[in-house]
Amino acid sequence: MKAAVVYESWFGNTRAIAEAVARGLGERYDVTLCSADDPTPAIDELDLLVVGGPTQVHGLSSVTSRKAAVEQLGDGREVGIGARGFVEALSPVTGVSAAAFDTRVQRPAVVVGSAARSIAKRLERRGFRLVIEPTSFFVHGTPGPLADEEVERAERWGRRLAAVSPASPAATH
Numbered sequence: 001m002k003a004a005v006v007y008e009s010w011f012g013n014t015r016a017i018a019e020a021v022a023r024g025l026g027e028r029y030d031v032t033l034c035s036a037d038d039p040t041p042a043i044d045e046l047d048l049l050v051v052g053g054p055t056q057v058h059g060l061s062s063v064t065s066r067k068a069a070v071e072q073l074g075d076g077r078e079v080g081i082g083a084r085g086f087v088e089a090l091s092p093v094t095g096v097s098a099a100a101f102d103t104r105v106q107r108p109a110v111v112v113g114s115a116a117r118s119i120a121k122r123l124e125r126r127g128f129r130l131v132i133e134p135t136s137f138f139v140h141g142t143p144g145p146l147a148d149e150e151v152e153r154a155e156r157w158g159r160r161l162a163a164v165s166p167a168s169p170a171a172t173h
Contacts (some may be wrong), residue, residue, distance in 0.1 A: 001047040003029035003162075008036045008053035008061060008083040010069040013144040014103045016153045017137045018052050021101065024158020025050070028165075037080035045088060045099030048097045048165050049128060051119050053083030055104035055136070060084045060122075072142070083115065087122040097165045098128035099135075101157070106138035106147060131165045 003025050010171055011105035015035075024035045029048060032041050043049065052106070055068070061082045070077050081089070084102060102115035116134035124130060137154055138147040 001029050002032070002045060003048040003050065003165075004032045004034065004041050004043075004046055004085055005050045005052070006034055006040055006083070007051070008038040008080075009084075010054060010073060011143045013096055013137075013139050013146050014052055014054050016067050017103055017171060018050075018173050020154035021050060021158035021161070023161045024155040024160075027159060030163035034073070035080075036083050036086035037078075040086075043093060043096065046096060048131075048161075049100070049123070050099045050101070050161070051083055051087060051123065053115045053119060055102045055113050055115040060115040060118035083119055084122075085102070087126065089118060090123075090126045093127040095127070095133045098123045098129065099132050099161050100167075101135045101137060101154075103137050103139050103146070105141065112136045131137070134159050150156065 005018050005022045007014050009015035022031045025031050034040055061084060070079055100116045100119035104112050114136055116136055120130055120134040133159055137150045138146060
């Protein structure tokens with residue numbers, strides 16, 4: 001079975017979580033890991049799509065919040081399409097399994113928002129079937145680092161996700 005973990009990451013925290021999720025999924029899936037700004041495998045060939053991004057300005061990143069991250073980093077990186085642009089560019093599908101995660105400061109989601117919830121809603125609007133609740137992984141402040149044990153928790157989440165993800169129509173081709 002095939003899965004893709006697609007992420008947006010500015011300070012490396014979301015990338016580290018995506019890598020851990022991919023390791024967990026790797027026990028059951030052939031996993032492709034890529035940035036939202038990189039070419040991705042053909043969605044119609046996937047059994048599972050996992051999308052993650054940082055929570056910025058109380059939700060999913062925007063062009064403005066990505067520009068602010070680039071300015072904070074000071075490395076001249078391109079702003080790109082991010083997780084929002086990646087999901088918005090997806091063609092509608094029927095029944096492909098999906099999951100969403102984010103990284104955010106450890107405060108109640110009602111206070112800081114959740115990019116994962118926004119990603120999940122957007123995936124559902126494209127016809128993806130969520131197989132697990134959107135999940136947050138925690139950082140200490142904007143640049144991080146990740147909170148203790150979050151990488152290990154992300155790998156466990158990936159294993160759990162693999163266990164609850166029934167094969168989508170792509171698995172029967």
